[in-house]
Structure formats: structure tokens, C-alpha cells
Amino acid sequence: MCGAPALLQIFTFRPGILTWDAIRQYKQALSGHYDDWHPPAMNWLWRQLTAIHDGPLPxxxxxxxxxxLGFGLIxxxxxxQGRRRxxxxxxxxxxxxxxxVVVGTILKDSLMAGALLTAAGLIAVRRxxxxxxxxMAWALLIGAATLRFNAVPACLPLGVALLPAAWRAGWKRLAxxxxxxAIPLFAAMPVANTLLRAEKSGVELSLVIYDxxxxxxFxxxxxxxxxxxxxxxAVNAACYTPVSWDRYAWWGPEPCAIQFADVRRAFAAMQVKPTRWWLGAVVRHPIAYAEHRLAHFNSTTRFLVHDADLPPLPLVSDPNPWGCAVPANAPLTAIEQAATASLRTPIGxxxxWLAVAAGALVLLLGQSETGVALPLAIxxxxxxFSYLPLSVASEVRYYLWVTLGGAVAAIAALxxxxxxxxxxxxxxxxPVVLVSLGGVAARMI
Known part of the structure; x- marks a missing residue:
């Protein structure tokens, strides 16, 4: 059932859309020298895949x-089981x-979502x-945990589902x-980074600066x-936006006078740990911190916003040294047009999809047999919701797993x-009705 669509998708998006993130990752894959701004484990994997074929295609x-494969297994x-509908x-x-489109783009989010979906499929199939x-499922979960610093919340419920039922019977055993x-999942990324000798990039400072x-x-x-x-x-008031932190980064189109490197040097000169300074600011200004975080979460979840204020879905490769680009073709044009249009509707x-997952959880908690659906919803x-305190940009790719996990859980629940x-x-x-109506109303104002 899924072989033909997979081949068609590969043909349509070959060799894969390369964004700036992927370009930087591929350069590190070619050199074999990694830093931790993007997951070194993915860069290392990409380096191994170059033995099969150069570029993003593998x-x-x-x-x-x-x-x-994940969809196929489930x-x-x-x-x-006779559940053909x-x-x-x-x-x-x-x-x-x-x-x-997101899966056709070379992204850690796509790789992580695929690993989680296949792990869920293996859990569903496994006796x-x-x-x-x-x-195999454990390997996929550990691998997924090396791809994003906030991947553990996504991996944890599936990992628990792999344990024998007796081990999770009752709240004490479940806890x-x-x-x-959680222990091996939390350890996965730092262990991988250490083994690959990844240089410290200060990536965590992006969250500190944005907060x-x-x-x-506020x-x-x-x-x-x-x-x-x-x-x-005053300078910050002209730079800050709830959409993303990019103006404080060196790649921002309109760089702020307050820059990543400037803040980093300031912390070094003061001999202060950024996380300690950040925590002190949060404690002193909890209301302002909450306002900022809620405003950004509203933006990144595309809730009470205007679509024109948000970044579009990347549809073409950024300029790169290898000339990699997806050739124009009819299926690609149709998919891209449909994706762009759907971002202006509740489907996008x-x-x-967070509300869908919440609704699925409400239904599943009242059912005796939930299978893989309950861990997927959770x-x-x-x-x-891990993006509520941890996000720095409003990109729809961050929520690919939310869409997939929530949708599959909802189908099973219904x-x-x-x-x-x-x-x-x-x-x-x-929840689905309320957030949909709210989103539509906000866009009409």
C-alpha cells in the first residue's frame, strides 16, 4: 500500500530540498568535523550515506x-484487524x-518523525x-533522541509502551x-555528541538571548x-518579534544591534553562566517571561495570527555549493500549491493538531484497548507543548510529529x-472546534 506513494515522493522531491540548516550539516558530513548546533549524529549518519551516493538523495x-514504513506497519x-476504513x-x-513537503526537505525534524513513526509501527506489529x-524500536527511539534537544518528550511514551505491561501497571510502576x-533517552544526545567529538557551538545561548x-x-x-x-x-523594542529570534543571529536579514556574539562576549567578560543569568531574569520578571513565551507559542502554533506575518514553508533549495535543486515537475507543483493553501486553513x-491529539487522549482514556494510539497521543x-518554553522560531516543520502522532491517535480513537x-x-x-474558530476569527480581523 505504501511502496508506490514512497517511490512517487522520492521521484517528486529528488534529490531533496536543502535549506541553510541542511547545507551546513552536509558540509560537516563531508568534513567529518562536527559542532553541536545541528545534531552531530545526523551529520555522522549523512557521512556514512555518502558511501552510497553523494548529496542529499540518500x-x-x-x-x-x-x-x-511507519504508516505501512500501522x-x-x-x-x-478488519479496521479497513x-x-x-x-x-x-x-x-x-x-x-x-517537510518530509521531502532534508531536516532533523523529518528524520526524527520518521524514526518515531516506524517505532510506533513496530510497537503495533510486535507481539x-x-x-x-x-x-529495532528501541534503536529508532534512541536515534530519534539524538536529533533534537527536546525529543525526549516525544520518545518517552513510546519507550514506556515497549515495556512489559506488568512493569507499568499502576501509577507507581508507571512512574x-x-x-x-527517560535515563537512556536523555543521555542519547550528550553521549553521541561526546563520541563524535562535537565542538560546543553555544547553541543553547539562542534560547537564552530570545528569552x-x-x-x-514585556x-x-x-x-x-x-x-x-x-x-x-529601546534597541530591543525595535528588534523583538514573537515570530522568531533571527534578528539577534548573524544570519538575520535585518540584524539587531544586539547580536549573538555580543551577548556571548558579555557573559564571558562578566564570568557569568548564561543559564544562571537567564534564570535570574525569569525569577525577577515572571509575568514578562510568560507573556513572551505565550506570544511566541501563539505564533509558532499559527493560532491567533495573520498568515502573512509568519514564515512560509520552504519549497526550494537554498543556494548551495553543489548546485542541488529539485527539478520542476507536475506532482511537485501540485503538492506545493496544496501545502501553501492548506497553511491558510486549520489543516495547516x-x-x-495539538487539539486533535488532546481530543484523542480524551477518547482513549475511556477505552480498554488502546494499542499504540494512547502513547502516540501522549x-x-x-x-x-515542549515548544512552549523551548522554541525560538515559528516554523511549521517543528510540529510534523505532532501532526502525525495526533492524527494517527485520533483515527484509532474514533x-x-x-x-x-x-x-x-x-x-x-x-478543543478542535474552539481553536479552529479562534484561528479563523483572528485572521478575519
Whole structure:
């Protein structure tokens, strides 16, 4: 069922859309020298794939293969169980235009989502005692945990689902199991970075700078360390936007007078740890911090916004030394047009998929047999809301896993909701209705 769409997607997006992030990652893959701004584990993997073929094509094939394999495994299980309408709905989810574009772009988000989806498929297929499938699923989860610093919330529920049922029976055992699973997941990225001798890039400073900028903007008091700027509050007011932190970075189109390198030097000169300074600013200005974080979360989830104020979905490769670009073709044009159009509708808003995952959780908590659907719903929610305190940019790619996990969980929940009360069904659907109406109304003002 999924082989043909996978081949068509590879043909359509070959050799893969390269953004600036991927260009930087491929340069490191070619050199074998890594820093930790982007996941060194992915760069190392890409280096191994160059033995098969140069350029982004092998990574595109891997991303697409994991994506469709995950859907295929879950769909196969449902088909065998006689849930054929659910399997058909699963195919529709897999064909969501925005998801197809994101998976056709070389991104850690796409690779992570594919790994998680295939792990979920293996959990769905696996029977008790099948240790090989369990080991494969664990490998995918550990691999996914090396790809994003906030990947652990997404991986944790699936890792717990791999444990024997007796180990997670009751709240005490479930809590212990969760802690046990969390330890290797949290360790995955730092261990991988250490083994690959990745240089420290100061990537964590991007979050610190953005939060200090937000606190300064909403409190009216300077939260930055001592900088060579006459009036940091006024300068920051002209730079800050709830959309992203990019103006404080060296690549921003309109660089702010307060720059990443400037703040980094200031912390070094003062011999102050950025995280300690950041925590002090949050404690002193909790309301301003909350206002900043909620404003950014609203933007990154595309909730109460105007679409013109948000970054578009990247549809072409950025200029690169290897001349990699996706040739124009009819399927690509159709998918890109559909993806661009869907971003202006609730289907393209991450806030709606968070609401879908929440609704699925409401339904699944009332069902006796939930299979992989319950951990998927929890995974999507935990991962989506991890961006509330941790995001620095409003890019729809961050929510690919929220879309996939939430949608699959919702299909499963609705399929098994025959004996669910009307009240519970209404409660499950209410978040989706409210955020959709809210988003539409905001765009009309």
C-alpha cells in the first residue's frame, strides 16, 4: 500500500530540498568535523550515506522510507484487524501536503518523525516476546533522541509502551518505568555528541538571548548583560518579534544591534553562566517571561495570527555549493500549491493538531484497548507543548510529529469510540472546534 506513494515522493522531491540548516550539516558530513548546533549524529549518519551516493538523495530516501514504513506497519495491523476504513484514513493523513513537503526537505525534524513513526509501527506489529522488533524500536527511539534537544518528550511514551505491561501497571510502576526509560533517552544526545567529538557551538545561548529579549520587551527593564549599546531597551523594542529570534543571529536579514556574539562576549567578560543569568531574569520578571513565551507559542502554533506575518514553508533549495535543486515537475507543483493553501486553513495549523491529539487522549482514556494510539497521543502532546518554553522560531516543520502522532491517535480513537457517550465525544471535539474558530476569527480581523 505504501511502496508506490514512497517511490512517487522520492521521484517528486529528488534529490531533496536543502535549506541553510541542511547545507551546513552536509558540509560537516563531508568534513567529518562536527559542532553541536545541528545534531552531530545526523551529520555522522549523512557521512556514512555518502558511501552510497553523494548529496542529499540518500537522506531523502531514508526519511521517506521511515515515513511510509511507519504508516505501512500501522495500516497493515489495522487492515488485519478488519479496521479497513481506519487504514484508508491513515493513507489520507500520510498524504497531507504540508507533511509531504517537510518530509521531502532534508531536516532533523523529518528524520526524527520518521524514526518515531516506524517505532510506533513496530510497537503495533510486535507481539509479546518478540525481542528483535523491540530492539529495532528501541534503536529508532534512541536515534530519534539524538536529533533534537527536546525529543525526549516525544520518545518517552513510546519507550514506556515497549515495556512489559506488568512493569507499568499502576501509577507507581508507571512512574518508575518512565524514569527508567527517560535515563537512556536523555543521555542519547550528550553521549553521541561526546563520541563524535562535537565542538560546543553555544547553541543553547539562542534560547537564552530570545528569552532575555522577550523579558526586556514585556517588562520594559533591561534583562541583558552589560552590552556596548546606549539604550538596550529601546534597541530591543525595535528588534523583538514573537515570530522568531533571527534578528539577534548573524544570519538575520535585518540584524539587531544586539547580536549573538555580543551577548556571548558579555557573559564571558562578566564570568557569568548564561543559564544562571537567564534564570535570574525569569525569577525577577515572571509575568514578562510568560507573556513572551505565550506570544511566541501563539505564533509558532499559527493560532491567533495573520498568515502573512509568519514564515512560509520552504519549497526550494537554498543556494548551495553543489548546485542541488529539485527539478520542476507536475506532482511537485501540485503538492506545493496544496501545502501553501492548506497553511491558510486549520489543516495547516499546529494548534489544531495539538487539539486533535488532546481530543484523542480524551477518547482513549475511556477505552480498554488502546494499542499504540494512547502513547502516540501522549507523545504528540508532550512534544508539542515542549515548544512552549523551548522554541525560538515559528516554523511549521517543528510540529510534523505532532501532526502525525495526533492524527494517527485520533483515527484509532474514533474507530473504537462506538460505545463512547455523546458527552465524551463532544468533550473530545470541543478543543478542535474552539481553536479552529479562534484561528479563523483572528485572521478575519
Amino acid at each position: 537522506m531523502l530516501v531514508l526519511q521517506v522510507a521511515l515515513y511510509w 495500516g497493515w495491523v489495522w487492515w488485519r 481506519s487504514a484508508a484514513a491513515l493513507l489520507l493523513v500520510a498524504l497531507l501536503p504540508v507533511s509531504l 509479546p516476546g518478540e525481542h528483535v522488533l523491540a530492539a 518508575l518505568a518512565s524514569v527508567t526509560v 532575555l529579549a522577550g523579558i526586556t520587551r 517588562s520594559g527593564a533591561n534583562a541583558f548583560p552589560q552590552l556596548a549599546v546606549a539604550d538596550p531597551v 495549523w499546529p494548534i489544531v 507523545s504528540a502532546l508532550l512534544y508539542g 474507530t473504537q469510540a462506538r460505545h463512547t457517550s455523546a458527552r465524551r465525544l463532544a468533550l473530545a471535539g470541543l
